[in-house]
Amino acid sequence: MDDLERLAVNTIKFLSIDAIEKANSGHPGLPMGAADYAFILWSRYLKHDPSDPHWPDRDRFVLSAGHGSMLLYSLLHLSGYDLPLDELKNFRQWGSKTPGHPESHITPGVEATTGPLGQGFGNGVGMALAAKMAEARFPGLFNHRIWGIVSDGDMMEGVASEAASLAGHLRLGNLTYIYDDNKITLDGTLDESMDEDVGKRFEAYGWRTLHIDGHDHAQITKALDEAKAERERPFLILARTHIGNGAPHKHDTHKVHGEPLGADETKATKEAAGWPLDKPFYVPAEVRALWDKRKTELQKIHAQWNEHEKKWLAEHAKEADTYRAMREKRVPGDLLEQLAAAAPPKTDATRGLAGTILQKAAALVPSLVGGDADLGGSTKTPIKDSTKVQAGKFDGRNLRFGIREHAMGAMANGFAYYGMFVPFTATFLTFSDYMRPSIRLAALARLQVVHVFTHDSVFLGEDGPTHQSVEHVSALRLIPHVHVWRPADGVECAAAWAAALQRKDGPTEMILSRQKVAEPPPGTHAGDAMKGGYVILREESGTPDVVFMATGSEVGVAVEAARELGKGGTRVRVVSLPCLEVFAAQDASWRDAVLPSTGLRVSIEAGRTDLWKAWVGPDGITIGVDDFGYSAPYEVIAKHLGLTGPQVAARVRERLTRK
Numbered sequence: 178m179d180d181l182e183r184l185a186v187n188t189i190k191f192l193s194i195d196a197i198e199k200a201n202s203g204h205p206g207l208p209m210g211a212a213d214y215a216f217i218l219w220s221r222y223l224k225h226d227p228s229d230p231h232w233p234d235r236d237r238f239v240l241s242a243g244h245g246s247m248l249l250y251s252l253l254h255l256s257g258y259d260l261p262l263d264e265l266k267n268f269r270q271w272g273s274k275t276p277g278h279p280e281s282h283i284t285p286g287v288e289a290t291t292g293p294l295g296q297g298f299g300n301g302v303g304m305a306l307a308a309k310m311a312e313a314r315f316p317g318l319f320n321h322r323i324w325g326i327v328s329d330g331d332m333m334e335g336v337a338s339e340a341a342s343l344a345g346h347l348r349l350g351n352l353t354y355i356y357d358d359n360k361i362t363l364d365g366t367l368d369e370s371m372d373e374d375v376g377k378r379f380e381a382y383g384w385r386t387l388h389i390d391g392h393d394h395a396q397i398t399k400a401l402d403e404a405k406a407e408r409e410r411p412f413l414i415l416a417r418t419h420i421g422n423g424a425p426h427k428h429d430t431h432k433v434h435g436e437p438l439g440a441d442e443t444k445a446t447k448e449a450a451g452w453p454l455d456k457p458f459y460v461p462a463e464v465r466a467l468w469d470k471r472k473t474e475l476q477k478i479h480a481q482w483n484e485h486e487k488k489w490l491a492e493h494a495k496e497a498d499t500y501r502a503m504r505e506k507r508v509p510g511d512l513l514e515q516l517a518a519a520a521p522p523k524t525d526a527t528r529g530l531a532g533t534i535l536q537k538a539a540a541l542v543p544s545l546v547g548g549d550a551d552l553g554g555s556t557k558t559p560i561k562d563s564t565k566v567q568a569g570k571f572d573g574r575n576l577r578f579g580i581r582e583h584a585m586g587a588m589a590n591g592f593a594y595y596g597m598f599v600p601f602t603a604t605f606l607t608f609s610d611y612m613r614p615s616i617r618l619a620a621l622a623r624l625q626v627v628h629v630f631t632h633d634s635v636f637l638g639e640d641g642p643t644h645q646s647v648e649h650v651s652a653l654r655l656i657p658h659v660h661v662w663r664p665a666d667g668v669e670c671a672a673a674w675a676a677a678l679q680r681k682d683g684p685t686e687m688i689l690s691r692q693k694v695a696e697p698p699p700g701t702h703a704g705d706a707m708k709g710g711y712v713i714l715r716e717e718s719g720t721p722d723v724v725f726m727a728t729g730s731e732v733g734v735a736v737e738a739a740r741e742l743g744k745g746g747t748r749v750r751v752v753s754l755p756c757l758e759v760f761a762a763q764d765a766s767w768r769d770a771v772l773p774s775t776g777l778r779v780s781i782e783a784g785r786t787d788l789w790k791a792w793v794g795p796d797g798i799t800i801g802v803d804d805f806g807y808s809a810p811y812e813v814i815a816k817h818l819g820l821t822g823p824q825v826a827a828r829v830r831e832r833l834t835r836k
């Protein structure tokens with residue numbers, strides 16, 4: 178290592194240490210241990226352009242060990258992203274672009290929101306698969322790779338194992354992770370909780386592996402050269418490092434993992450490195466020059482690619498429009514009308530109705546790709562006129578995640594981070610629990626991802642309570658920025674898909690029934706459904722005595738109950754609420770016209786009732802399912818739980834007469 182390299186590595190370390198000291202919180206251990214290989218990767222290998230963080234042919238870098246965020250912020254600052262030194266001085270403070278863990282929608286150059294360990298690992302695998310699929314669609318246009326840093330915590334999390342297994346199966350040779358093998362975690366040493374041979378584990382998954390000393394620059398360079406040349410297999414560089422490297426008293430201890438070094442140890446570390454004590458956030462001029470030079474080189478590489486792209490587009494007129502459509506995630510202006518026209522004329526389970534509409538959506542929107550966790554026959558989501566994506570065959574649109582819901586969620590986020598693709602996933606609603614961490618991150622990072630969940634209630638029947646969702650719809654609604662659609666018929670399924678494809682700033686959950694739903698009342702149309710809530714059956718005259726509020730398969734139950742009550746002269750309105758979040762965001766004039774302030778409000782949804790209490794008010798009735806379900810045919814379950822039209826009507830009648 179020459180003097181300039183040593184100076185450059187120390188700059189990364191001390192920027193991180195100083196920011197963490199100033200914030201009096203953060204994780205110095207990882208930035209200090211990783212600074213050697215991170216410097217070499219970022220200053221010589223990573224292809225990116227700090228002046229255009231979204232350039233499509235850039236390499237992607239994921240810091241899966243998000244607690245080491247100051248490493249990334251130091252690298253982004255030095256590389257020349259729009260992240261001035263003042264932002265580093267404001268690490269973890271209100272309104273800064275340097276939050277505690279990296280957030281992609283806040284900081285330019287952060288490719289993925291990370292922090293919950295293991296998720297970033299899965300994101301990177303999704304990005305690598307997306308890159309392979311982009312390459313297959315536009316041969317010769319792109320040449321980029323996915324890089325990442327993963328830590329002991331990432332290696333222990335199950336989601337990473339699922340994603341690693343799939344990356345090996347798919348032979349994602351464009352993916353390189355550096356495993357920061359420092360044998361220390363938050364509370365102690367790694368051998369207290371893990372002692373497997375990680376290299377052998379990854380070889381068994383089909384990865385190529387290489388062990389290096391993570392502080393030896395010659396070994397790091399050789400490993401990165403090999404990684405760059407690799408085409409056939411994902412590559413794990415196991416870099417043995419020392420956490421807190423350079424801190425005389427704290428290195429190799431868990432004390433340096435997640436606490437500031439403190440004034441004394443900071444001083445000792447700077448003295449040991451010959452670093453000035455009186456210049457916090459110091460960037461030596463020669464180090465600044467090194468990074469500035471790299472930025473100029475990278476801008477040149479980007480400009481050359483722009484020329485290449487121009488030429489490529491001129492030579493590939495047929496693919497050029499698809500390329501532009503995918504870059505914009507374009508949907509046709511009359512998407513809703515086209516999807517509504519594709520809705521089957523006869524009623525069915527909403528999974529079947531939505532599955533038919535998905536075929537049309539796939540024909541209209543080339544960005545749309547997706548897959549399921551080995552339940553495609555049940556979720557009805559395979560795209561019929563396309564093929565299954567497999568190793569070496571990346572031109573298809575159907576992703577085979579296998580029975581790996583955690584990885585499916587994290588990889589779908591990776592597709593969204595990558596760009597060009599609108600990914601969807603599919604499985605039973607109950608298994609949304611296995612995807613919840615990724616759904617939450619999709620919402621936080623404002624990612625356009627569609628999660629299709631079928632078999633949405635106790636009405637899946639005979640499989641019983643292990644598979645029956647009770648709390649899941651409510652649980653998804655509780656995540657901020659998530660839109661939960663539970664359509665009642667074909668028209669609402671069309672609206673749900675249209676909304677999901679138009680919404681660019683957050684995930685959409687599509688909640689679909691296994692069982693056939695009732696024929697909707699005549700005259701409903703998709704434009705109303707797009708507002709999230711509308712009157713699906715109006716009272717015959719005057720103002721309503723009763724207002725039913727229902728979603729999905731229970732809209733049919735509400736309509737049946739309303740007709741029953743109508744026979745006795747009760748004036749009943751039925752409001753279908755396929756998406757509460759979208760409805761709540763409508764103007765008051767629409768909301769008030771749909772939900773009048775008078776009349777007894779009754780909610781019906783085959784799931785937990787708690788959230789509905791606010792919607793029906795203190796005098797209203799909530800009808801739902803507040804305990805685990807039963808293994809039986811669904812018609813039998815409905816009767817036992819009082820979820821049939823006549824039973825609902827009787828319950829409402831009883832309340833009206835009591836009043």
Ligand SMILES: Cc1ncc(C[n+]2csc(CCOP(=O)(O)OP(=O)(O)O)c2C)c(N)n1
Nearest residue numbers: 207244292293294328329330361362363434
């Ligand atoms: C899912 C999840 N669980 C727990 C944590 C809290 N946490 C953050 S870092 C860490 C220890 C990680 O150790 P390691 O990955 O070896 O990082 P290092 O000590 O090398 O910095 C833990 C438990 C987390 N961020 N995410």
